[in-house]
Amino acid sequence: MTMEFDNNLPIYIQIMDYIKREIVTGKMKAGDKILSVRELAAELQINPNTVQRTFQELEREGVVETRRGLGRYVTSEESKIMSIKKEMAGDLLERFINGMQELGFSSQDITAIVTEAVQSEERR
Amino acid sequence: MVDKILKFEGVSKSYRSKTALNNVSFGIEPGKIIGLLGTNGSGKSTLMKIAAGLIPASAGSASVLGVPVGLATKSAVSFMPDRPLTESWMKVRDAVGFYRDFYPDFDEEKARRMLDFMNLKESDRVSSLSKGMNERLQLTLALSRQAKLYLLDEPIGGVDPVARAKILDAIVEFYSEDSSLLISTHLVRDIERIFDEVIFIRDGEVVLQEEVEDLRLKHGKSVDDMFKEVFAE
Numbered sequence: 001m002t003m004e005f006d007n008n009l010p011i012y013i014q015i016m017d018y019i020k021r022e023i024v025t026g027k028m029k030a031g032d033k034i035l036s037v038r039e040l041a042a043e044l045q046i047n048p049n050t051v052q053r054t055f056q057e058l059e060r061e062g063v064v065e066t067r068r069g070l071g072r073y074v075t076s077e078e079s080k081i082m083s084i085k086k087e088m089a090g091d092l093l094e095r096f097i098n099g100m101q102e103l104g105f106s107s108q109d110i111t112a113i114v115t116e117a118v119q120s121e122e123r124r
Numbered sequence: 125m126v127d128k129i130l131k132f133e134g135v136s137k138s139y140r141s142k143t144a145l146n147n148v149s150f151g152i153e154p155g156k157i158i159g160l161l162g163t164n165g166s167g168k169s170t171l172m173k174i175a176a177g178l179i180p181a182s183a184g185s186a187s188v189l190g191v192p193v194g195l196a197t198k199s200a201v202s203f204m205p206d207r208p209l210t211e212s213w214m215k216v217r218d219a220v221g222f223y224r225d226f227y228p229d230f231d232e233e234k235a236r237r238m239l240d241f242m243n244l245k246e247s248d249r250v251s252s253l254s255k256g257m258n259e260r261l262q263l264t265l266a267l268s269r270q271a272k273l274y275l276l277d278e279p280i281g282g283v284d285p286v287a288r289a290k291i292l293d294a295i296v297e298f299y300s301e302d303s304s305l306l307i308s309t310h311l312v313r314d315i316e317r318i319f320d321e322v323i324f325i326r327d328g329e330v331v332l333q334e335e336v337e338d339l340r341l342k343h344g345k346s347v348d349d350m351f352k353e354v355f356a357e
Contacts, residue, residue, distance in 0.1 A: 007346030010337040046317045
């Protein structure tokens with residue numbers, strides 16, 4: 001696993017996003033075992049406490065779960081994975097809409113532009 | 125309440141008329157990797173040497189696990205100086221033997237694993253090692269002791285990016301989680317990812333101590349950018 005970090009943002013948030021992306025795109029599957037703190041820290045060349053924090057946050061959000069004595073696993077609840085997907089889509093949309101509004105497009109314009117773009121993508 | 129691994133209270137140090145440290149106070153918790161960041165001549169090495177018990181403070185107190193720094197704390201502290209302690213006649217094997225004989229807490233098995241990781245051969249002559257390989261050897265020797273506090277003075281100074289990456293790998297891989305590491309450097313960008321906290325030291329004074337993730341969150345900046353800002357001339 002290789003990851004380019006942006007040192008301007010908290011590293012733990014970047015790893016959280018990375019793991020969520022892996023889950024949503026199916027590279028990590030529901031119920032898969034996750035690397036240990038130590039292994040992931042060594043692989044990413046970062047502080048183990050940062051990895052620990054990443055896992056704590058992911059656990060709090062229900063994305064991963066700890067099974068006592070066995071280690072950490074990706075949640076086996078498909079509904080949770082769906083909701084991560086929605087959350088990520090929401091972030092993308094928000095950024096897009098903000099950007100378009102800054103460019104001066106109205107809501108109708110944006111909808112029309114998106115519809116058109118999607119249609120032309122399908123025709124390709 | 126767990127004792128701080130290292131604690132400085134109002135520590136000052138003067139060399140004749142020159143003040144190297146002025147009223148420095150900070151504490152280090154167990155299990156942390158701390159970056160001691162400052163430009164050349166800011167007082168990093170002086171601070172390290174006081175913590176290691178190699179030079180006395182002119183004023184204030186320094187303690188390790190609640191015990192004043194001195195003979196009693198030397199067994200808990202492993203210091204990697206910015207100049208090697210090994211002799212030029214030594215082979216890597218002799219350097220390891222020297223440390224083993226000198227420090228009862230030296231873990232020879234760990235040293236072997238680290239040498240292997242670092243691509244160092246026991247038959248290599250210390251004097252024929254490149255600067256980068258020598259840094260790797262010094263780090264191996266320092267981290268192979270079972271200490272509570274490791275003081276690494278400029279472990280990546282003057283080595284190329286490849287050797288730097290290897291040294292960082294080794295630090296993450298081989299440090300034990302109940303101990304703490306204090307690493308001094310002025311090369312912030314390459315190493316900031318492995319820190320829990322950073323302490324900025326300027327003209328002998330601590331100007332900032334903060335958790336790096338909080339710093340990024342609060343300022344939206346890398347430690348490197350903060351460093352450049354604080355130390356801009």
